[in-house]
Amino acid sequence: xxxxxxxxxxxxxxxxxxxxxxxxxxxxxxxxxxxxxxxxxxxxxxxxxxxxxxxxxxxxxxxxxxxxxxxxxxxxxxxxxxxxxxxxxxxxxxxxxxxxxxxxxxxxxxxxxxxxxxxxxxxxxxxxxxxxxxxxxxxxxxxxxxxxxxxxxxxxxxxxxxxxxxxxxxxxxxxxxxxxxxxxx
Amino acid sequence: xxxxxxxxxxxxxxxxxxxxxxxxxxxxxxxxxxxxxxxxxxxxxxxxxxxxxxxxxxxxxxxxxxxxxxxxxxxxxxxxxxxxxxxxxxxxxxxxxxxxxxxxxxxxxxxxxxxxxxxxxxxxxxxxxxxxxxxxxxxxxxxxxxxxxxxxxxxxxxxxxxxxxxxxxxxxxxxxxxxxxxxxxxxxxxxxxxxxxxxxxxxxxxxxxxxxxxxxxxxxxxxxxxxxxxxxxxxxxxxxxxxxxxxxxxxxxxxxxxxxxxxxxxxxxxxxxxxxxxxxxxxxxxxxxxxxxxxxxxxxxxxxxxxxxxxxxxxxxxxxxxxxxxxxxxxxxxxxxxxxxxxxxxxxxxxxxxxxxxxxxxxxxxxxxxxxxxxxxxxxxxxxxxxxxx
Ligand SMILES: NC(=O)c1ccc[n+]([C@@H]2O[C@H](COP(=O)([O-])OP(=O)(O)OC[C@H]3O[C@@H](n4cnc5c(N)ncnc54)[C@H](O)[C@@H]3O)[C@@H](O)[C@H]2O)c1
Ligand SMILES: [Zn+2]
Ligand SMILES: [Zn+2]
Numbered sequence: 172x173x174x175x176x177x178x179x180x181x182x183x184x185x186x187x188x189x190x191x192x193x194x195x196x197x198x199x200x201x202x203x204x205x206x207x208x209x210x211x212x213x214x215x216x217x218x219x220x221x222x223x224x225x226x227x228x229x230x231x232x233x234x235x236x237x238x239x240x241x242x243x244x245x246x247x248x249x250x251x252x253x254x255x256x257x258x259x260x261x262x263x264x265x266x267x268x269x270x271x272x273x274x275x276x277x278x279x280x281x282x283x284x285x286x287x288x289x290x291x292x293x294x295x296x297x298x299x300x301x302x303x304x305x306x307x308x309x310x311x312x313x314x315x316x317x318x319x320x321x322x323x324x325x326x327x328x329x330x331x332x333x334x335x336x337x338x339x340x341x342x343x344x345x346x347x348x349x350x351x352x353x354x355x356x
Numbered sequence: 357x358x359x360x361x362x363x364x365x366x367x368x369x370x371x372x373x374x375x376x377x378x379x380x381x382x383x384x385x386x387x388x389x390x391x392x393x394x395x396x397x398x399x400x401x402x403x404x405x406x407x408x409x410x411x412x413x414x415x416x417x418x419x420x421x422x423x424x425x426x427x428x429x430x431x432x433x434x435x436x437x438x439x440x441x442x443x444x445x446x447x448x449x450x451x452x453x454x455x456x457x458x459x460x461x462x463x464x465x466x467x468x469x470x471x472x473x474x475x476x477x478x479x480x481x482x483x484x485x486x487x488x489x490x491x492x493x494x495x496x497x498x499x500x501x502x503x504x505x506x507x508x509x510x511x512x513x514x515x516x517x518x519x520x521x522x523x524x525x526x527x528x529x530x531x532x533x534x535x536x537x538x539x540x541x542x543x544x545x546x547x548x549x550x551x552x553x554x555x556x557x558x559x560x561x562x563x564x565x566x567x568x569x570x571x572x573x574x575x576x577x578x579x580x581x582x583x584x585x586x587x588x589x590x591x592x593x594x595x596x597x598x599x600x601x602x603x604x605x606x607x608x609x610x611x612x613x614x615x616x617x618x619x620x621x622x623x624x625x626x627x628x629x630x631x632x633x634x635x636x637x638x639x640x641x642x643x644x645x646x647x648x649x650x651x652x653x654x655x656x657x658x659x660x661x662x663x664x665x666x667x668x669x670x671x672x673x674x675x676x677x678x679x680x681x682x683x684x685x686x687x688x689x690x691x692x693x694x695x696x697x698x699x700x701x702x703x704x705x706x707x708x709x710x711x712x713x714x715x716x717x718x719x720x721x722x723x724x725x726x727x728x729x730x731x732x733x734x735x736x737x738x739x740x741x742x743x744x745x746x
Contacts, residue, residue, distance in 0.1 A: 201450050287450055322468055329462040333446045333503070334428065335380040337465040337480065342379065342492045342500060345361030345371035346411030 188273055191296035194317050198324040201288040201332050204280035205259040210331060211278065212262060220326040220336060222319055234267075243314060247272050273298045291327070293320060359413045359496035360724050365403030368414065368725045376492060376500035381428035384504035386420035386438065388745040390517040391495045393417075393724070394442075394525055395551050395619070396666055398732050400485070404620055404642070405668050407469065407486040416442035416482040417524040418494025419517060420745070422504075431505040438508040440494060440501055441693030442525045444480040447506030458690035463502060464489040478690060495724065497745055509697040512705070518712040519704055521742060522556070527711045528696035529664050530556025530617075531563075536662040536687035537613035539564045546570045546602055546611035546654060547587070548647040550578035552714045552740045553664055554617035558585045559709060561615075570605060572598060572650075574623065575736040581714070592624070602654045610656035618647035619665025628673055635672065642669025652679050663688035714740040721745060 200207055210216055214235050218224050225246075226238040233253040240246045249270035255263035255277070265275035274297035283290045297316065326336050343349060363369045376385055394417050399405050419439040422432055432438065445457035452460050460479035464470060469487045470477030483493015492500065501507055511520050534557050537545055545561045547554045550573035558569045562585070571582035572590045579589040588605065592598050602611060620643035622629060628646055635641035651661050652675050661684055679686070703709050716739040719727055727741045 199450070201448065201453070318468055321471075325461075325467055328449075329446070332448050333382070333462050335382060337463050337489070337502065338379055339465060339490050339492070340379070341377060343357075343359065343373040343376050343496070344411045344413060344492060345359060345363070345369065345373055346409070349374065349411070350372070351374045 188275065188296055188298050191273075191298050192316065194293065194295040194297075194320050196317070196321050196324055197290055197292040198328055199283050199287055199290055200328045203259075204282060204289045207289050207291060207327075207331060208259045208262070208280050211327075212256070220330040221323050222326065241314075249274075271299075291324065293324060295320060357497035358721055359492075360415060360721075361410075362400055362408050362412045362414055363410055366401060366729075368401065368728045370721065370725055371411075373413070373496070375498050376496075378424055378426045379500065380502060381426045382503045382505065383426040384422050384429055384432055384501045384508075385424040386418075386440070386499050386501060387423050388418055388420040388494055388497055388499055389437075390420075390521050391415050391418040391743045391745055392521055392524075393495070393727060393731055393741045393743070395553060396442075396484070396525075397728070399620060399666060399668070401728050401732055402621060404636075405485050405487075406473075407488075409486060409490075412483065412485075412490070413492040413496050414483045415493035415495025415499075416484060417521060417526070418482070418499060419511070419521050419524065420499065423498070425504065429504055432508055432510070436508075437511045437513075438501075438504075439511060439520055439523045439697070440482070440499070441507055441509075441523075441528070441697060442482055442484075443478075443690055443693055444482065444489065444491060444502055445506050445694055446503050452506070455692055455695040457506075457692040457694040459692075466490055481690070495743065495745075497721075506694060509701055511701070515705075516712075518715060518742065519710055520701065522552075522711040522714075523693075523697050523700055523704075525691070525693065526552045526556050526714075526740075527560075527700050527709075528693045529553050529691040530558075531560040531696050531700060532691045533557045533615050533617065533662050533664040534560035534564050534566075537561065537564075537566075537615065537660050539566050539613065541565055542567045543612040544568045544570065544606050545613050545615060546572065546651070547582075547615045547617055548572050548651055549617035549619075549665065550575065550582045550589070551617060551735075554615070555581060555585065555714050555739075556711060557615050557617055557664065558582055558587045559711075562586065563703075563709070570602065570611065572647075577736045578739060581739065584713075598650060599654055606656070610654055610659065612656055613660040613662060614651035614655045616648045616651045616661065616663045616665045620644060620667045620669075622646035622648075632672065641672050643667050643671050645671045645674060649673070649675055652684065655682065655684055657682045658684070660685040660687060664691070666690075715742055717741040719743055 225240045228236040249266045251264045252267045261279045263277040276295040279292045361371045422436045443458045444463040445460040446462040449461040464477045464480040467477035480489025545566045550571045569587045571587040574593040624646045632644035730738045
């Protein structure tokens, strides 16, 4: 099984974008292609695992509205349209109408070797205009779009394989901001 | 609740912190009854593991009573007395299915940090830096245990904590280190270090059929303890030449396998060890691998070097030519603790091993910050510290 990461494998719609940034990432998930496809295709599931995605409204079979609040950056919104959809194989989408982050993406689900489950590949192309989105905290590890998508893939994997996403948010520590009020001094 | 927190290099503080809560459906909370300080904690104490933050709760050798369970906990019940493995595994990824628990894909929320540093992230660990997940540790009165059905073993009523606490780490670690040696009848196994991990490795090597175990350290009381487990010992400070001695003891062949139970902070006065210390002091090196160098040099042709000792970064002057020239096999890594816990509990129950023999200090929580210093600086007398938590 070989995968191409050249431009021919880019989602066709991406060609519309001028000089887009590109993301190619893949991950292996211990579930069947059909299970992963079915979970992913129901976009209402996406906020369960996608970092910073604070709201997603499904408006029709193909249209959805996304609201993303970046951890150390601005809030951005867009409308997305599904442009290709093959059961247990692939889904493509692109943004429509006016948005600050124009993007197009394709996700493929293909059987992994042996009993390893499914290889999930994600290709995205996006443009970030200067200005507001220049505030993207791209200098922090894990906060550029490429890292965010990589983190999202690991979170998708964790959610599907275990039913939860690993976290330490809310655990105790000896840091002043984490101490109970009566313990602060 | 009270918890031991990493405050800075060489500073552990006892702080009053919030109690942990269930954060995910497979979590449980335990009321910790007994915890221990591990040689691995000393790497944190000495500031040689990156990504620690002031206030992080320490501890990964821990046991206690279950006081709360999440919605999707099926095996573990309230009131169960459980020992917790130091590594956190999900139980359902491909590595967990293969019993490679310390290679779990799904428990490290900061996997991108480890990805960047190591190429891939392994399982998260309790109380062991943000790169390893940033989970609060078990040297605290209460502990949140993720995926508790996978990350625990239930202890039958009436068994003292001391006998089973080390199922959390050093006993499985010693066992896996010995298993990795692939011991055959007649084999000699050399073990660098006579710390708690080495003490377990010595017993496990005999359990797995070694003919003779040779332990190397420079603290007499640790070596005496090894002798009580029937190890032949070499004090590397008084011996003229450890490598010659090992050759002599093995008819010139060298030990069939070598266990490095020292890790990244080896002591020593060899030229390389002195250079390591100088480089570490100015930030040019991350680890002091002098025991590993010796193990590679000593090992017989075609033998195995098994490395339970922890390394964190980029190692300098490793005699890779020697390893290649002799066709050595290397086995290493964080222990797949969950894999070995049932087997070893069984051996404890059948009185085949009682790992409590390593304990030299039993203390209350209030004394624990000083105990870190003592375990680090007074290694001759202080071999293993356990903390009574409640
Ligand atoms: N792989 C794992 O999962 C795992 C689990 C637990 C501990 N560990 C690691 O195992 C190592 C040992 O742990 P411990 O609790 O026994 O620690 P420890 O610090 O008590 O023991 C280390 C011993 O090595 C001796 N030593 C130092 N330099 C030496 C040298 N050049 N030659 C021979 N001996 C030397 C010391 O004198 C000491 O007795 C540590 O690196 C620890 O992090 C790994
Ligand atoms: Zn340990
Ligand atoms: Zn796992």
